[in-house]
Amino acid sequence: MTVWEAPPGAVRSSGRHVHSMETVLQLWHDYRIPAGLLVGLVLLLWRLAGTRRGKSSENPEAVRERALDIPEVFKQPTKQTPRDPEKPVRHIASTQAAVAIGPRKIKGQKTTRRPSPQRRQDTPLQVQPLVFFSSLGGSTEKYAGDLLKTLPSALTTAAPSASNIRAPQLLDLSYIEYEDYFTGLPKSDESIAYVYLILLPTYNIDTNLSNFLEHLQETHYDFRVDTASLSGILGYSVFGFGDREGWPTEAEGFCSQAKEVDKWMAKLTARRRAYPLGMGDVKSDLKQRLGEWQSGIVDVIIDLAAGGSLGEGVPGSGNAVESDEEDDELDGQSRKPPDLADLETLGGNMDSEEPLAVDFTTYGRMQSSKPAQPAPSAPKEMVPKTSPTYAALTKQGYTIVGSHSGVKICRWTKSALRGRGSCYKFSFYGIKSHLCMETTPSLSCSNKCVFCWRHGTNPVGTTWRWQVDQPDVIFNGVKAGHYKKIKMMRGVPGVRAERFEEAMRIRHCALSLVGEPIFYPYINEFTGMLHAERISSFLVCNAQHPDQLATLKPVTQLYVSIDASNKESLRKIDRPLHRDFWERFCRCLDILKEKRFRQRTVFRLTLVKGFNIDDEAEGYADLVERGLPCLVEVKGVTYCGTSSSAGAGLTMQNVPFYEEVCAFVKALNAALERRGLKYGIAAEHAHSCCILLAATERFFVGGKWHTVIDYERFFERLESGDPFAPEDYMAPTPEWALWGNGGFDPADQRVDRKGRPKVVEI
Template structure:
């Protein structure tokens, strides 16, 4: 009964207050719903205002690429909770997004080791030097012997797992800079604890040399966004010793050892402040040897300290900085300062009174960088006071103006004495005693391993020197050539009739040294040659396609093809341009376009061990691409100097004539297999040279590789007069029988004299 009365009471209570209860419940539900919607909108707005960095969401890497894994389990769990991509969708928080940052910690310090690096066990010193006159090379060899002796003296026979290794030595002119100065060499697999120390002996020149190329390379490497700014930080250290002449530059401010100081600055940046020993300076005319000895002793002490301590240590604040604290600010700071001084475009008033009060100062947007007080003076490529000038004149060159040269070829001397002309006479009809060998540009963009100059000529990728007029060069090279011919008049054996003929230049081989096409006024110079009916044989290295495309007509256009693929070309020519292969390919395309206008020639220089083995197919590909008129295949000539060994070239790299002939036969067979119409036309065994010619020059069953020079100038004058074009076939001439393939190629009107071997002092006259 009690239960029934309680139920009736609750039911009465529900009927009395049900409306109020339902209204309250609905209000609470709607409030919660509205709150959730509002919270969702707030989160969306906050998260979309600043998009998160993909790097920050990556579960794999932190700021410096280190793994998030930790040996501490608590830390690991905390990291996993903080990784939104690892555990599902990110959970946003209400309110604006907070962006926090911290200064990234350095991966390596002056200790030179990362956390994962092998402990340092061996130090490998590498000596780098540059030398035009041989002085710095001599000092580099002294340092080499001292470090080698120190390594032997301090060798621990009991502990073969640690120590100082014998040094290596490299001439900067003969290395690929990318191998050593874009990234540090990797330790050998059998000794992962080996660390390298660079010892750089750097002279300073007031002319362009390989040092300019090295400094430009370091600058580009440091400022290349694709390369780590500290790409050499894996080195154990470095040190620089500068050599200079205080008579020419009394102080550092005036240029004494300035290039050594600049190189020291770039090395400090690229190694992240790993200067192992202070910059040393020596005057070549006073204290160079004693200063070098003192610097060398200090360097040796540091090398053993590195071995003992496993690195350089931290040092005091400022240790290893690129420049002294009181020196002028870095270029980056100057750029920032300049950026702050640039006026906002919105503040510039266009039109109206520009001189009114409060008007902004007009901004010259054509001027960038540092302001200069005056027009910079152009430097000479080869000043008379430079070591380059002295080295080239010592080699027999006559320097014309500031960047041109002329020299008597050994074949000119031979022809004057009736002992034979070079292969150009056999192939093209050029008598060597009528030929002038010259160049309007001593600078080159390659450092070929077989170059006879071996770093004594300037190098560069752009023309940045004073430009001499073509008139000055033309008159200068003729005068220099005639002077050298006159000096031959007293040489025993010179024929009077040939001496008289030699006083009239008929041919000019623009192949002496450097890159003739590099000269800005090469077309005007060619016009002057042709104006005096001097034929032009121009050689280029396929590194300047724009200049090649703009080249006017020449009698014959050579392109040096020293390798069939990118890697071989890099090793043999050692080009300065980083896009050397693309430039090379462009030049081949240009040659193909010009093949019916110019007599085009591929010149293949065979270097045994570099570009001979298994490269026939590669060369055939290049011939098929450019379709030249002729292909010259010549064995490299060893110059026999001590510096050539520094380029990795010895007599072992000089192929025998039989090997050249075998290569030519294989190349001809490959061209025939591809259906390309070429054949072996002529040879000059004395020059170790063979000529493959296009069948365009095979007429009526006979080869016509020679040139009718009188006909060439007639056609050229007619072209200039009325625009009538002509082709290489229009001025070809039949090849002499004695020059054809299989006949040796020696002129029967001359006497061959053997100066070496068993036939020494024997004269042979070849009967016609």
């Protein structure tokens, strides 16, 4: 076998190489730890020096942008890096998001084209009316031009000192860019605020108006702009021109396009409707309706120029309730605060020049062996502004006038303004609800009725222990409060312009709001002020103050509440405070009998199932025989769902159906016939669950019922100073209001709680 052997020189060279490698390895093993520490320290120092040098020389924005790796075109210019004018600018929305390391999150939201104008407080607001119109034949353009000419003079006449109202401008919807006016507000000085007045005809063909409607709708739903992109506007109003020959009713298309524009403008402006939608028939009442609308517009513009807003509450409507329901209950709170056990003790001592408290109500003279007590230094306020009573009544929608009076608009007033019907007083007596003011000069009452609508929050007392406000203060205060509440309805959808205009002149006054109006010491002076302005007076009392009732001067119609047919039932229902309540009650019926030939007298029966319906028709007939009223109203109780009523035993089970009210009225009428009393069922208002009986010998003339009041005739006879009887100012009852016809005005539209048309079978 052959063995390979290395040459001798090669062996010597390899030995030296091995020796050197062993030397290096020995050195590494000896010094590797110190060398590693030295290298690590050098790298650390280099890192710290570089970081400090970068922070001192680099812009913070550049650091954030580099961390996010933002493209060059999106970088924000800084002082160190001048911006290229050709490159767009994108602002970083959130600094915290910018410094975060990780995937970018883009957040965004819809923005308005132009926000509500913000102006300096020392800069006067300039009101700029803009008159928009659309026209094919030229007639609408002519009316818009006339408005442009007459509006400045009307504004100058109504408010000569209003220098911040600019001259109106006329704009044709066919020639303007919608985006300039109806996607956002016009670009102008921030001290200028706009009022939009829109005049529109109605066409059954495709026109530019159809495009305008489509634009409004698309703008509202466009995700790129705010849903209320015109919320910075001061207000708007629309007037429609129509022809009832082609479209007899609104449901069939009368002024339908104006109604649509009004609806979408309400959405785009966040309900800043400055005045109700006006509508006029070009062949009948156009000039009258347009004049009424223009008059209302003038008042609104003046108010806007003076205050810069449409009033209290939500924009445009003053937080007016749109439904026909009563105000909601106090939100989960007790309806009777702990300190309301006896509300007649509320109030603080107030200096007053009025005479000291006097008992105006005590029936008969009460002898007492006790020594006379010293009179208080000054009477208290009935409803102080700091009291829980004031807070509760104000929350329920009352306007408190002075220290003991109040005013409120009822749901029927709101209903009538929207063309949805008036209350039973219109069917029975010809009172339009939107012309009626509901008030009381005394919030206090001497009963605590189980069906009281005021949740037990109004004061109670048997004698007048409070300071007395002068009648002129009350009269002016309740009128101002009523008109203020009516104005709050001008932005509510569906309010008719012509009825809103009519409502700004009170023609009737129902003294039946809450409390006992006849309790007020100066009730005759107050009703005299109503009559001086030809405002009719409907006064309701609870038959507990016979002395005041005996001295009451004639009113348009005098009511007495008859809530029970016997003493025990009256105690349970009315819960009177007077111990001699039944004697007072009977005496009031006698007084009413004496007055029946000098003024219209009415018994009002409120039926409460389980309290005063079952087998009590005979008892009520006895009371009618005693008082012989001109009229008898029978009405089912309205349940308010209050805790106080529930505590008194009143629930929905106590509310009678209309069929039950009808059956009771028939039984009562039969009981009256058996006593030889000549009464008949005259009229009804099924919506209010109310039926009217009247004396046939007095109000059934020529084969027709005459329960409606001729108010002009009443004031003529009253102002003459000569004695007159109820028969001297009566008028025929309309056919639709008679018994068996339902009693709902055919000129109005009955709706359900959601505003949908409701068909009622009679």
